Amino acid sequence: MDMLRLVKTSSEQKEHVLALLKEWQEDGSNIVPTTINKDTSDFDAYVKRLRDAEDREKIEDGWVPSTTYWLTDGEELLGAANIRHELNAHLLNFGGHIGYGIKPSVRGRGLATKQLGLALEKAKELGIERALITCNQTNIASKHVILRNGGVPDEPFIEADGTVVERFWIELKG
Template identity: 85%
Template sequence: MLRLVKTSVEQQDQVLALLSEWKEDGSNIVPTTINKDTSDFDAYVKRLLDAEDREKIEDGWVPSTTYWLTDGDELLGAANIRHELNAHLLNFGGHIGYGIKPSARGRGLATEQLRLALEKAKELGIERALITCDRENVASRQVILNNGGVADTPYTEEGGNVVERFWIDVKG
């Protein structure tokens, strides 16, 4: 059974294995919040947990909670839920960033991961969640649509990259 769990020091070996696999694959690690220095794993865990507290985050950032997708045996991916949006996140990033490690892709896990993340967003009081993906990321677009995403106006970054923006009603 898939579930989302918060970070703990007991997960060190699994987190390091997941990040190592992602780096070896060469694909972008998403959400970027997990792609940080792990040389002091206790500090890594503390940083992820501190991000939930407005008093402990950097100016310009919003509180966020990071979860790992697990089947009970291994970590399969990660999701980061931003508790609110700022101007940047309205265009790029949205409320939820999520990713599945390379060896676990293509099995429908991301659709379930986003569904679980939307439940967590609802618990945080988010009524409408903004989810974004690059226009070229067809798989992520389908995951968002599978979870009830309704397209909004795309955002074009300075370099020309088009970011698709979708809203999902999570009140219901």
């Protein structure tokens, strides 16, 4: 796991990104972060959309700048993380600063814990001093990942449909 790192999206990753998305789709589980679950038929446009999201001038109203990274061991893509550079009212309750996911075939190996740790380092580089991470109350694995990375529970948010979203803060100062 020492070789794990986060890398930004590039056109050279096409086969690896498509393989990762295909595995997730075949598994039937939610693709997280949702930023990667977009049309890839024009892969260069897919890459451009992900990279443009980092620039406030190029994002849609109501969105915040964000950076998408892929978790890799140097050979394959294992998951993805999306770091929102700031929070809006929606993200304060649901989504937080970082969304992350590990592809189905490699879950349960501690990769998400390492991935979130790496994403927190990137968030700190962006100037985020206190990161909000959220997960549905039913997502026990994600809750443990957040807690292992120093998450301190805050008041949960209850969505209109009754879904309870747990909220955790992680200090990044120092």
